[in-house]
Each structure stands twice: as C-alpha cells, then as structure tokens.
Amino acid sequence: MKSAKNSPLKDGARVAIIGGGPAGSFFSIFASKLAKDLGRRLDITIYERKTFVNQGAAGCNMCAGVVSESLVQLLALEGINLPPSVVQSGIESYHFHTQNGNVRIKSSRLQQRGIATIYRGGGPKGSIEKGIQSFDDFLLHKAVECGAKVEHIIVDEIRMERDKPVLYSRGKMLHDCDLLVGASGVKASTGEMYEKLGTGYKAPSIIKAMQSEIEMGNNWISSQFAHSIHIFLLHIPRIKFVSIIPKGDFITISILGKEPDAGCTKVFLSHPEMRKMLPPGFKIPEKFCHCFPKINVGAARKPFAHRLVFVGDASSARLYKDGIGSSYITSKAAAHTALLYGIGEEDFKEHYLPACETLNRDNLFGQFLFHVNDLISTISPLSRGYFKIIQQEQKNLQKDAHYSDILWDMFTGSRFYKNIFIRALNPLPIIRLLLAGSASSLRKVFFSHQ
C-alpha cells in the first residue's frame, strides 16, 4: 500500500492551478472527468489574473493562435467541439511563398477545413467585430462546467508548509492544497517564483517572436487569404520566416527571427511579395496591436516535485509548433498521474516525465528537420527542384504526396517530428529530389548560355 505521501488524489482533494490558459484548463477538465469516472470529487481552483474578454495584450495570452489539425480532432473526440464563435477561420491549406515562386499545399489525407485559427483573448485592440469568443475563455468555461472554480487573484508566493504547498497573494495566505499545478506559461516572474521553491525546477529556455494584428476587412481577407495560412520564406534580413494567419477582419503576422521588432513588420509589409496581397491603397498603420510572445524552445528541468507538477509551456512544448497541443499532452498526462498513480515526486517521475521526454526527444528530430529545410532553401538548385516536385505532387495528391505531406506535417504540427524524419529518410524520394535539383542546375546552365 502506498503511503499518504504519494497516494493518488483522494475524494475531496484540493487542487490549485496557477494559470487559466489552455494548460490549466486542460488539467482541470481531464482531472475532473477522470475523478468522476473513479467516483471521486475534486476541489479545483484555477488562479488566473486575466478574464480573456478584454481586447489587446491585456486580455490575451499572446500566441499565433492556431489549433493544429490533430488537436482539433483530439478535442472533438474528447467531446470539446470548437464553436464558430471561437474559430475565426477554418484552414484547409498552407500557401508557401518562396524565392522560387508560390505553392499551395493541401493535405493528401483529409479534404476538409481541419485547422482552427483563434484569438487567445478578446481580439485585437480596436476590433469592432462582434461575437468573438476567446479560445482561453471557452476552455476556462469548460473547466468551470466540469466543476472548477476560477479566482482572478495573482499568486505571488508559494511555500511548503507541513508537507503541503501553501499559496500567498501580496503577503496574505490564501490556502494550502494537496496538489499545486504550475500552468502559467513562460512568464519570467512566475518561473522565478517556482525556482525559489528549491525543488530543482528550472524554467524553460525561450526565444521571442513578434506578432502583429493588421486590419484588412473580412471581404479582402476572404478573397486573398481564404482558408489558408501563408508562410513566407523569403530571406529577409533578421527574419527566419513569417506566417500570416487569417482571422475575421484581421490578419495575424507572426515573425520568427533575430530579436524581431515592430520595424520587422513594416519591412515585411513593404516586401513586393506581400504588397501583392494588400488591399489597393493600403497604408501601413502607424499603430497596430502587437506583442512579443515568448516561445518555449528548451524543456524545463525537473517539471515536478512532491505535490507539485508543471504543465504546458512551463514544462515541455513542441518546437515552433502546436504549443496548445503540447499543453493538451502534458496536462492530460499530469492529471492522469495524479489520479491514478500518485502525487509524489517518484510518481510523477515514473508516469508523467515520459510524456515530457517524448516531446523533448521529438524536438531533436524537429531541429534536424528545420535545419535540413533551411539548408535546402539556401542551395538554389535543390530548392528549385524541391519546389517543382511539390508543385507536381499538388496536381495529383492521390498519386504521390511524399514531400507535400512532409511539409504539411512540419508546418501544421499534425505529426510528431520523429514520424516525419523516418518518412524523410525514404531513399527513392531523396534520389528524386537530387535528380530534380541536378535537372534544375542543368536547365539554368543551358539557358544562361543561350
């Protein structure tokens, strides 16, 4: 029999979740559901400063706002169907803009609008669009429906007292709990608060991205960006790549690069490839809603301790992709560990850590794949050959879609990077790519001598 120190959450156990974003809500939903199946009831309180209904950064958890194809499907299976008030656009394709031209990629597997673009808060500052429901608000309501309470209080100190975590806000004790769940993302101040506990936790390493919301009107966006996320791989200085995500009256411009700033957005909007997609007479606004979200690019060290577990971005996340999907994976694994196995350090090590390690290991494959993709894009003949193959594949997806599916899965986050890596090793398509690259080189030499 297990000692009280590491027994699973019992009937009436008190759980405190710090952070009401997707990770916190997912933990609450899955813990409540499993507890119900097991005939137990949990007393769950989610501490979240924001309400997710305000416009601009104040009400938003700052993220590109894409729910991956696989997560949309998993949520539907869990009985969480995203309503049209939450989904700003249903995405069916990715449109790549490269120096070799443009290509639109569709999945060879399912012909449907399977990816959701969402707002994490109440929408961009100045938005007059009605009926926007924040994704975070939607999930938080689901958690409340499952029995959780939400307190809009800032927890700024945690102490371990009499073997239990105790929560404080501005020097005032709130209460103790049987389990504390850290779901507050990669915010530096909360990271430090957890590190001070001395459990060995170290917050994940991060990079900064830049996000801008530009208003263009629903009609223009529907005609130019219709149900497609646009990826720009154009070798613009300081910019690794840009994604344009259509959302109702606005587009979200998400820039990944070297310390991107508001200037990068203006440089990008002035690029000839982007200018083609702007409304006639469009002027870059002086002020626009923008933020600098932090992206988890390295896992947290020891995301668990006795009666303490970290989920979502505060723990492990998939590289560049599907942050909300990572929250789903880690939160569910942590909730199941706490209810089925125990809340001791050893329990989390044995049953929760493997889920984090799966993501961490997978990111190594992801890093390699993104490096190869960068390499291909810098070698012109290969890049042209790659582009041509994808164009051909898109004409008849049922015949062959090897490289299209690889690109689709890499950028949509639909498959684990390891799975994509194994497929990428198939020698026949590699030979095909090399031949296409050589043919492209020869063509260039031949035509340059004409």
Added chain:
Amino acid sequence: MPEEGLLGRIYKDDEIIVKEGMQSRTMYVVQSGKVKIVKSDGDKEIILAVLNEGDIFGEMSLFDASPRSASVKAIGEARVLAIEHEGLLKRITMDPTLAFRIIKQMSQRIRNLNSKLSTAMRTITQVNNKLLLLNSENVTFRDRETKSSHVIDNIAQIQKELHKCNELFIQNESL
C-alpha cells in the same frame, strides 16, 4: 453564423457522407446539424439511427477495417469533422484514454442492442406460442365460420407485435 469559422465539411440535405460497402477507416464527429444512418433494403432505405451534434460515427471501421456496414447521410445541412485513422491510432497507442469516449459510446450501443434483443426474443416467443395455439385448434370445414374471426384476430395481433418489434429495432440504432 460566419462561414469562415466553420470546421470540417458541410454536407447538403441527403448528401452521402459514408457509403455502405465502401472501404474506409475514417471516423467522424457531427459538428452541427443531424445525420442519419441508413441501410439499403432493395429499393427501400431503412433508417437505423439519427445522430446529433457531438455524436461519433464510423468507429467500427476504425478498429476492424471492414467495409462500411451502413450509409450515413445528412439530414438538412450538416457539418461533420473527419478524424484521420492513422494519426488517431498512433495517438491511442500513446494515450489509451483517448479511446474511452469511443468505448463508452460503443458499450451504450451494445446495452441498447441487448435490451432490444431481449424484447425481440420475448415477442418471438409470444408469437410462436400463438402460432402453436392456432395450429392445435382443429379448424374443420364445418366450424370455420365461427373460428375464422378468432384466427384473423390472432394473426392481426401477431402482425401487430412483429411490427412493434421491427419499430423497436429501427429506432435509435447505430453503426
């Protein structure tokens, strides 16, 4: 409702989503509207079930890879999200609890079937007893006029019970 925010695929009234006999392992979740599960019986179409928002269908083919046992059609406009089988099976191996909801739905259907089966068995036994009774009654040429109304009544009752039994089976049945 803005059209932009709609996930999945929209099917028009009576449009086929899944075709009986087809080989496919995709599973579906109804996002909005209603769909009906139908089985063809010659020229006729028997409605086995009507599914609503949030309901799952096509899960049997996901697991047993057999051809579709029935067709699924939209009732009015319906929006349906397809679940890709390969990705789902991989996820289930990592997180078996994902299959819980599917198993719960399947077990509910088995319970419904069991209950209907026992009612059907009861009806068949009753019908059989009545037929035996009819057979044992020696209907001769002489007294056929007096007995015939009794026989007709019995047959009518048998027909009624068989009809009730049939009705029971075509209500709320699923794939």
